[in-house]
Amino acid sequence: MSADTPIGFTVGTPDTSSVSILKYKVVYLNEGGDYNQSTGVFTCRIPGLYSFTATMFKTPGGRESYCYFYVNNHKYMPVSSGTHDTSDNMSGSKTFVFMLKVGDRVYLSNCGGIDLTNQQSSFSGFLVSI
Template sequence: MKTRLQTSENEVEELKRLTGGRPQVAFSATLRETGNAAGNTGPFTTPIPLQYKKVFSNTGSSYNPATGIFTATVKGMYYFRFTMMNNLNDTPNSVVCLTKNGQRLVSVWDTVGTDAHDSGSNAVVIPLEVGDNVYVELLANMLIYDDGMNYNTFSGFLLFTI
């Protein structure tokens, strides 16, 4: 037990040395794992967290691609950004919201119109406690579109601890 404790303490000290003692949390992901699968995600009868499957980075392992949920492991101020795409096929309405612990914070929407292939993004800086969850939610009866060009993204990072 003593050896395991000493090994763990050495690993913590090495991590502190590498990061300057500051926690490092950052992720970036896009909706589809493969680049050639085109089509809509949705509509669904209830709001759902979007699962961004293709992970570009996940320093700190706080983002879970199986659920689409970021869980804070460090208390701090965070920056989040998301994008969405609508191609006006089938059900031509798209609404996605950045959600913290079930509360919608900011949204992007696009509705019926004469134009096609609209996209939008939004961002926010928010404080998080350890265990807080942040995700992008697709509202009920809405959809988003991707054709392998990675239009739908979700990213976030720790600005500083508090």
């Protein structure tokens, strides 16, 4: 794989039965193959600057849903649907930019309210520069 090989993924339809790391049922793009659908983990093969975005939708009538970004085992701030209001279908997104080394793992975990997460929720990442 050369330095000009595109790296990026977009996944959606969260598996609300995920126990630890949030997994997604649909892979829309997995250019470079660094996202593993069976584990829910992106593993870096080309070091560089990466951007990751997660969007959480809660189902109408549901409570807030959220997950934390992790790099390796380090927990960062959560992405959240942003409300405890049960009357609407609120959403929230968060983008993080990380300098990754070969073997670094990025994933969403430590989720709450995931059983009421709307199927429109998604997770994406891509290599910005080497």
